[in-house]
Amino acid sequence: MMETRREQNLGIVVAGSVEKGTEVRLDSSASVEDMVVGRYVTIDGKKRRFFGMVTDISLGVTDEEIAISPPDTADAFSAEILEGTATYGSLHVLPMLTISDAVSGINEEPQPVKTVPSHFSRVKLASEADMEFVFGKENNSNFYIGNPLDMETKLCLNLETLVKRSNGIFGKSGTGKTFLTRLLLIGMLQKSKATNLIFDMHNEYGWAGSFEGGKGGVKALKQLFPSKVAVFTLDEENSRHRGVSTDFVVRIGFDEIDPEDISLLRQTLNLTEQAVEAVYQLKRHLGRSWMQETLDMSDSDEIEVLLKNLNIHESSFANLRRGLASIRRLPFLVPHAQVNAVDSILGYLDRGMNVVLEFGRHRDITAYMLVANMLARRIYQRYQEKTEVAMAGKVTPPTPLVITIEEAHKFLNHEIANQTIFGEIAREMRKYNVTLLVIDQRPSAIDEEIMSQLGTKITCLLDNEKDIEAVLAGVSGKNELKTVLARLAPKQQALIFGHAVPMPVAFRPKDWGTAKSYEEFTHGNDSPEKADKDIKDLFE
Amino acid sequence: MNKIGEIVESGSSAFTAECYELHNIPALGSLVKVTGQETDIFGIVCQAGTAGIEPGRHPVARGKDETSEEAVYQSSPQLLKLLRSEFQVLVVGQKTSGRILQYLPAKPAHIHAFVYPCDSAEVKEFSRSFDFLNILVNNRLEIPTEDLTAAALREMSKEQTDPRAFLVGGGKALTSILSGDYRRLKAILARLKQ
Numbered sequence: 001m002m003e004t005r006r007e008q009n010l011g012i013v014v015a016g017s018v019e020k021g022t023e024v025r026l027d028s029s030a031s032v033e034d035m036v037v038g039r040y041v042t043i044d045g046k047k048r049r050f051f052g053m054v055t056d057i058s059l060g061v062t063d064e065e066i067a068i069s070p071p072d073t074a075d076a077f078s079a080e081i082l083e084g085t086a087t088y089g090s091l092h093v094l095p096m097l098t099i100s101d102a103v104s105g106i107n108e109e110p111q112p113v114k115t116v117p118s119h120f121s122r123v124k125l126a127s128e129a130d131m132e133f134v135f136g137k138e139n140n141s142n143f144y145i146g147n148p149l150d151m152e153t154k155l156c157l158n159l160e161t162l163v164k165r166s167n168g169i170f171g172k173s174g175t176g177k178t179f180l181t182r183l184l185l186i187g188m189l190q191k192s193k194a195t196n197l198i199f200d201m202h203n204e205y206g207w208a209g210s211f212e213g214g215k216g217g218v219k220a221l222k223q224l225f226p227s228k229v230a231v232f233t234l235d236e237e238n239s240r241h242r243g244v245s246t247d248f249v250v251r252i253g254f255d256e257i258d259p260e261d262i263s264l265l266r267q268t269l270n271l272t273e274q275a276v277e278a279v280y281q282l283k284r285h286l287g288r289s290w291m292q293e294t295l296d297m298s299d300s301d302e303i304e305v306l307l308k309n310l311n312i313h314e315s316s317f318a319n320l321r322r323g324l325a326s327i328r329r330l331p332f333l334v335p336h337a338q339v340n341a342v343d344s345i346l347g348y349l350d351r352g353m354n355v356v357l358e359f360g361r362h363r364d365i366t367a368y369m370l371v372a373n374m375l376a377r378r379i380y381q382r383y384q385e386k387t388e389v390a391m392a393g394k395v396t397p398p399t400p401l402v403i404t405i406e407e408a409h410k411f412l413n414h415e416i417a418n419q420t421i422f423g424e425i426a427r428e429m430r431k432y433n434v435t436l437l438v439i440d441q442r443p444s445a446i447d448e449e450i451m452s453q454l455g456t457k458i459t460c461l462l463d464n465e466k467d468i469e470a471v472l473a474g475v476s477g478k479n480e481l482k483t484v485l486a487r488l489a490p491k492q493q494a495l496i497f498g499h500a501v502p503m504p505v506a507f508r509p510k511d512w513g514t515a516k517s518y519e520e521f522t523h524g525n526d527s528p529e530k531a532d533k534d535i536k537d538l539f540e
Numbered sequence: 541m542n543k544i545g546e547i548v549e550s551g552s553s554a555f556t557a558e559c560y561e562l563h564n565i566p567a568l569g570s571l572v573k574v575t576g577q578e579t580d581i582f583g584i585v586c587q588a589g590t591a592g593i594e595p596g597r598h599p600v601a602r603g604k605d606e607t608s609e610e611a612v613y614q615s616s617p618q619l620l621k622l623l624r625s626e627f628q629v630l631v632v633g634q635k636t637s638g639r640i641l642q643y644l645p646a647k648p649a650h651i652h653a654f655v656y657p658c659d660s661a662e663v664k665e666f667s668r669s670f671d672f673l674n675i676l677v678n679n680r681l682e683i684p685t686e687d688l689t690a691a692a693l694r695e696m697s698k699e700q701t702d703p704r705a706f707l708v709g710g711g712k713a714l715t716s717i718l719s720g721d722y723r724r725l726k727a728i729l730a731r732l733k734q
Contacts (some may be wrong), residue, residue, distance in 0.1 A: 028712070062715075065722035071729075077704075078729045081711030086719065 010035075010123045011091065013043060016116040021055065021094035021480070024123045028084020032057060038149050038484055038506050040126035040134075041093055045117035049100045051110065051126065051134055051503070055480040056092035093123065094480050096503040099133060110134055110502045112476075128153060134502055143187035146509040149493065155507045159192035162500040163402050165455025166426045166436040170443045170471055175460035176492050178204050180509055181404065181439055182220065184458075189225055189354060194400040194435075196354040197345065197379070199372045201363060201406045206231040206356035207244040221356060230348045232341070234332040234371065235360020248344055250357065252374065253337035254291040254328075259283050261374050262323070264420055268366045268410075269323035274316035281310045292335055295324055330367050342378040349379075349401060365410055372405060377421040379403075380434060387432040400433045408438040409445035417447035426450045444470040455499035461488045475504065543654040545627065547574065550648045552631070553679075555583070557655045559625040563590060568683075569691025571658040571666060572629055574649040579636050581649050582658070582666055583629035584692045586681055590625040599623065629655070630679060630688075632672040642671035663699040667706070670713035677717055677724075686724060689714070690731030707732050 010030050016022030022043070026032060035057050043050040061067050066086055071078040095117065097110040110133075126134075131153035138144040142156035169184070171177045182205060188194055198205050198221075206222050206229070222229045222245070230247040233239040239246045259279040262269075266276050283290045285306075297303050307317055327333065348355050357375070359368060383398055390397035405411060405422060417423035425436050427450070438454065440446060444466035451470060459471050468485060472478045475497055484506050485495050497504035544566060545557035555574070559565055565588040566572055574581045592599050599622075603612040613619055634645040658666065666672075676689045693710040697703035711729055718725040 062719040063722040069722075069726075071726070075733075077708070077733055078711075078726075080708050081715060081729060085712045085715035086722070086725070 008125055010041060010125060013093075013117050013119060013121045013123060014090075018113065018116055021052070021092055021477075022116055024091040024093050025060075026084070026089035026091060028088070030089070032059065032089030035089070035091060036150055037487065040131060040148065040151070041091075041123050042099070042126050042130050043093065043095060043117045043121050043123050045121045047101070048098045050095040050113060050117050050121075051097040051099045051130065052093045052095035052113075053480075053503070054091050055094045055477075055483060058090050058092070060088050060090050062086045062088075091123070094477050096477070097134065099130065135505070141191055143191045144510060145183065145187065145496075146494075146507040149506045149508060155496075155501075155505055157187070157496075157500050159187055159194075159500075162456055163188060163192050163194040163400055163435055165430060165499055166438065166453060167456045167458070167498075167500075168408075168438040168440065168443070168451070168454040168471075169458045169460075170440055170462065170467070171460025171494070172462055172490075173441050175490060176494070176509065177439055177441070177460055178202075179492075180458060180460065180494060181205070181437070183509055184437070185221060185404070186224065188402060189221065189228055192400075194402050195349050195352055196356075196402045196404060196437075197349065197376075198354070198356045198404040199368065199375075199406065200356050200358050200404075201368050203238075203242070203358045203360065205404075206358050207239075207242065221354065225354075228352075229354045229356060231356050231358060232345065233358040233360055234362055234367070235358070238360030239358060244358070246358070247348075248341075250341045250344075250371075251332055251334050251337040251339070252341060252371065254333060254335050255288040256337065256340075256374065257291055257327075257370075258374075260377070260419070261370060264373050264411075264416055265323070265327075265366060265369060267415070268369060269326060270319075271323045272316055272319050274313060275320040275323065278310070278312045278316050278320055281312060285310055291324060294321065295328060327366065327370065330362060330370075332362065332367075332371075342375055342382075345375065346379060346382055349399070352399060365407065368407065369410055372411070373421055376403060376425070380421050380425060380432070383432045383434050398433055400435070402435050402437050404437040404439065406439045408436075408440040409442045412438070412446045412450045414445075414447050417450055423447065423450060426453050443467050446470065448473070456496065456501065457498050458494050458496045459485065460494045461485070461490050477504070541656050541659055543656050544572075545655040547649050547651050547653045547655060548626070550651055550653075552644055552648045554586070554628055554630050555649050556626055556628050559627065562620050562623055562625050565590075565625050565627050566657055567691075567695060569688060569693075569695045571663050571692075571696065572655050573635075573658055573662065574653045574655055576649065576653065579634050579645050579647075581631055581645050582633040582635065582640075583631045584672075584676065584688070585627050586630040586679075586688050587683060588625070588627035590623055593622055593624050597622075630675065630681070632675050633666065640666055640669070642666075642669055642675075644675075660699045663696055667696045667700070670710055673710065673713055674717055677714070686727040687731060690728050693732055 009027055011024045011026040013022050014025045035054060037054055037057060039054045041052055041054060043052060063086060071082065095113045098113055099110050100108055135153060136142045136156035138154055138156050141158055141160045143159050144154045145157050146155050147153060148155055169177050169181055185196060185205060188196060200206055205220050207220050222231050231244060232248045232250050233246045234250050236249045262279045263276050282294055286293050307314060345355050386398045389395055411420045411422040422436060425434055452474060457471060462468050462471060462485060468482060472481055475481060481504055488495060488506060493508055495504060495506045544564060545559045547555050548558045549556040566585045568585055570585050572583055572585060602616055606612045631644055633640060633642040673689060676692060677685055679685055693707060697706045700706040711732060714725060714728055
């Protein structure tokens with residue numbers, strides 16, 4: 001019965017334009033209340049078949065008089081006659097792709113539409129086969145991420161295509177960004193050849209992540225893929241308390257901090273321009289131990305001489321020292337680290353392992369920015385070197401790397417996007433096999449140039465006008481998508497568009513609601529009862 | 541089927557027939573046919589009446605002392621010869637080479653051609669399409685076309701297996717013909733209800 005419903009004729013095209021989409025007059029047999037915005041339809045044109053989305057539904061009358069003196073509501077007979085004839089429903093359909101040649105009937109690669117279907121072309125609900133053709137099948141490289149809204153079809157992402165560019169996940173707080181990210185990371189671990197480096201600010205991806213409104217934890221990457229994931233921590237004690245088995249405790253030496261790292265923290269540390277300038281001079285003068293020495297200096301005469309030599313103003317120096325002191329308080333910073341964290345991370349990445357860096361209790365943005373920037377910059381340099389060597393034809397290029405960052409607008413805002421390494425990665429690191437997965441709740445705060453470089457964007461509900469504008473900038477059919485975006489449920493619904501999907505799709509992220517699907521990730525280590533409980537926890 | 545009348549005045553769009561029996565007039569809106577050599581002509585009874593055969597002589601009242609209408613005719617049997625019943629038929633279609641075509645025939649019916657009422661099967665066959673409604677709605681007649689249209693549909697519905705569905709279908713066809721004239725449509729729909 002489902003099948004016949006899918007094949008049902010909805011109506012015919014009566015007007016349209018490429019820019020605004022087509023008007024479809026609904027058949028009297030199709031009820032306007034069965035139509036849903038966001039539903040997919042196919043239009044059988046004379047020469048080709050179109051694939052489109054319902055973006056608006058409206059009611060019409062052939063004679064204004066009907067609206068002025070409508071029939072008596074008790075008069076079912078008249079109402080039945082007028083329904084679908086003098087009063088009718090109409091759909092606004094935005095054709096998005098052409099999917100096959102109507103003459104030969106052969107499916108072609110979906111192409112963006114460049115025309116509209118001719119008058120009176122029949123419009124039908126998209127069939128299962130059409131949907132599969134457009135959205136792909138689950139296979140070795142396609143990851144089943146969810147279902148288009150109100151449909152059972154699987155929406156599959158080609159993860160190899162996805163990781164070739166930087167991507168973004170956006171949404172208001174509490175709309176399921178973390179859940180979506182975890183899902184996508186699991187997909188990447190399973191189906192793409194890329195390795196992941198995750199800066200896990202809230203300790204959600206490595207081990208037992210927290211869950212909005214839920215009790216206890218849910219399994220995360222390390223538990224699901226113990227042999228593929230290494231958990232690094234900045235806060236050993238916190239990790240131990242949470243029962244996380246960590247692979248490496250990150251310590252960063254003062255001598256590893258460069259002036260560039262401080263320059264990025266200018267805003268967070270409240271440093272003046274002059275103070276930042278002073279850092280470069282101090283480094284040049286004092287060498288690698290500049291930070292330690294600057295902080296340790298106590299003899300005022302000595303300071304005076306130094307400042308005079310370097311032509312640094314006293315107040316700038318005081319400002320800098322205050323800032324540096326607040327960094328020094330971070331417990332994971334030591335005068336000299338025994339093992340270099342970057343080497344260690346790269347060691348794991350080279351072996352094809354994925355690295356999750358937990359921040360433990362150091363959730364303040366200073367720590368996060370400092371560490372993420374420092375590490376990413378050095379990893380970037382290595383990747384760049386390796387790729388250049390590979391280009392010379394001596395070795396194979398490095399495995400693609402995806403770096404996941406949260407609170408991305410702190411790194412990628414208009415003021416510092418040009419300075420942080422993440423700005424550069426977003427812009428050009430694709431060439432060096434490094435891409436970003438940006439997670440953020442204020443996309444409008446991210447630099448426009450960076451936003452435009454993101455290949456695929458997945459966005460949960462956003463209700464700030466600026467954020468919506470920022471996310472949808474440059475997408476065709478923007479106004480229609482705005483309607484769809486604003487109507488997403490506050491949880492567990494998202495809109496995906498860009499490079500990795502043939503057309504924008506609103507979808508419900510995959511439900512791991514069955515023991516089978518969850519066990520797929522746990523490798524069957526758990527008893528069925530345990531798996532059931534985990535599933536409950538996951539969706540509590 | 542027995543013939544009920546004979547054409548006494550004929551035209552392309554309408555004809556007038558005289559009943560063989562006084563007062564034996566087909567119902568307003570009912571479907572009748574005239575058989576011809578090549579073409580059968582179908583029409584809808586759109587007007588009927590009974591009057592004296594001589595235009596100058598007006599019938600006079602005769603029943604003052606009679607107890608019933610029948611008694612009047614019994615006491616004056618000549619009345620059956622002095623009065624005649626006539627009905628007018630609006631031509632709405634034809635049957636040529638076995639196919640029903642709901643538009644005007646090429647030639648009008650002959651004078652003295654016989655008029656037959658349509659049987660159930662013929663009504664069903666004819667009413668498969670509602671194209672004839674256009675002729676009914678767009679004619680200028682003595683009686684209101686809204687009444688005639690509604691009467692025609694009601695008459696036809698009696699022969700259908702699902703009369704209500706038939707009326708709804710007819711109503712929908714009218715909606716499209718009268719898409720710019722909701723008031724007339726409303727008037728017809730009000731007369732369609734049973």
